[in-house]
Amino acid sequence: MDHHARRDRLRRNLKAAGIDSLLVTDFANVTYLTGFTGDDSYLLVHRDGDLVLSDPRYTTQLEEQCPGVDLAIRPPGVTMLQAVVRAVRSVGCRRLGIEGDSMTVSLRDRIAEKLSKIGLAATSGLVERLRLLKDRFEVARLRTAIDQAERAFATLRGLLRPEMTEKQAADELEHQCRLFGAKDAAFPTIVATGPRAALPHATPTERCLGDEPFVLFDWGANEGLYRSDLTRVLVTGRISPKFERIYQVVLEAQRRAIAAIRPGVLAHDVDAVARSCIAEAGYGRRFRHGLGHGLGLLVHESPRLAVQSQTVLKAGMVVTVEPGVYLPGWGGVRIEDDVLVTRAGCEVLTHSPKRLDEMVCLMRGNP
Numbered sequence: 001m002d003h004h005a006r007r008d009r010l011r012r013n014l015k016a017a018g019i020d021s022l023l024v025t026d027f028a029n030v031t032y033l034t035g036f037t038g039d040d041s042y043l044l045v046h047r048d049g050d051l052v053l054s055d056p057r058y059t060t061q062l063e064e065q066c067p068g069v070d071l072a073i074r075p076p077g078v079t080m081l082q083a084v085v086r087a088v089r090s091v092g093c094r095r096l097g098i099e100g101d102s103m104t105v106s107l108r109d110r111i112a113e114k115l116s117k118i119g120l121a122a123t124s125g126l127v128e129r130l131r132l133l134k135d136r137f138e139v140a141r142l143r144t145a146i147d148q149a150e151r152a153f154a155t156l157r158g159l160l161r162p163e164m165t166e167k168q169a170a171d172e173l174e175h176q177c178r179l180f181g182a183k184d185a186a187f188p189t190i191v192a193t194g195p196r197a198a199l200p201h202a203t204p205t206e207r208c209l210g211d212e213p214f215v216l217f218d219w220g221a222n223e224g225l226y227r228s229d230l231t232r233v234l235v236t237g238r239i240s241p242k243f244e245r246i247y248q249v250v251l252e253a254q255r256r257a258i259a260a261i262r263p264g265v266l267a268h269d270v271d272a273v274a275r276s277c278i279a280e281a282g283y284g285r286r287f288r289h290g291l292g293h294g295l296g297l298l299v300h301e302s303p304r305l306a307v308q309s310q311t312v313l314k315a316g317m318v319v320t321v322e323p324g325v326y327l328p329g330w331g332g333v334r335i336e337d338d339v340l341v342t343r344a345g346c347e348v349l350t351h352s353p354k355r356l357d358e359m360v361c362l363m364r365g366n367p
């Protein structure tokens, strides 16, 4: 993993952005550029090198995770603002870029006040644009995060019981992710039975799995840096014709959208493929979120597959494809997979079963 090369690539883009240095304050961007996984640390990328601004809690971790990077460890009593001011002056910066999407207005104002002779320029997406295209190392780690999540789910299926609550199932699924090597869940797991599945972001409750005929799981693993994100709906009771129809519509919309993914295609066109498929079936107004999102260090990052998204897909992007149909009071179906855009088209990185007959989960009651 060559973080130095990433910083050099960013450095080459600074001039075009009208700046000679960039203060990276978004922690995920700091991680991407240095390999450092702690927080409360900034990175100053300047013409002649790079400087991580941090505090003594992180000295050892920084030395381990980003050997060779210059460190400015602020002693107790020196504020981050003072450290930033010193660092910017020490590298002879004349026009400093800041990350407009992450820096607070108050920090910007305080920096501007202290560095009145240096021009400040708000930038947007300079590092995020690099993060759009995953290299081989990143794809390998995403595969690991997916593998952990899928093994955890396969194991969980055998552990589900009718009297288990949504909350218990969510906790168990996250625990299984860790048992398969994950550092953590990629995000708070969603387990939603029956009508709760009509809420795209349902939080698990004390409802029991056995009380409803189906249950939606939206989960992922954080393998240490990279995160996976999947959704499956398990059938735990009698399948109604309505459920079967909606399930097949969502599955077909997802299949068609994935078939449309290849380099050169506009993100909103992929979204439109799924959206029109669901609309044809009469559920157009029941699919009220974007089709998918980029995946990487964060569970939601660029590019978005959405109505407004003008991004042109390129090989190396990784996106989720997650159409859904939600009927308030009844429930919802969403199916989510993680897809890598390749030079030839795309590769679905997730492999958890999703045919309706594969989703039947016969839970055993208490012996």
Ligand code: ZN
Pocket (backbone or CB within 6 Å): 218, 219, 229, 230, 231, 336
């Ligand atoms: Zn998800």
Ligand code: ZN
Pocket (backbone or CB within 6 Å): 229, 293, 320, 322, 336
């Ligand atoms: Zn998602």
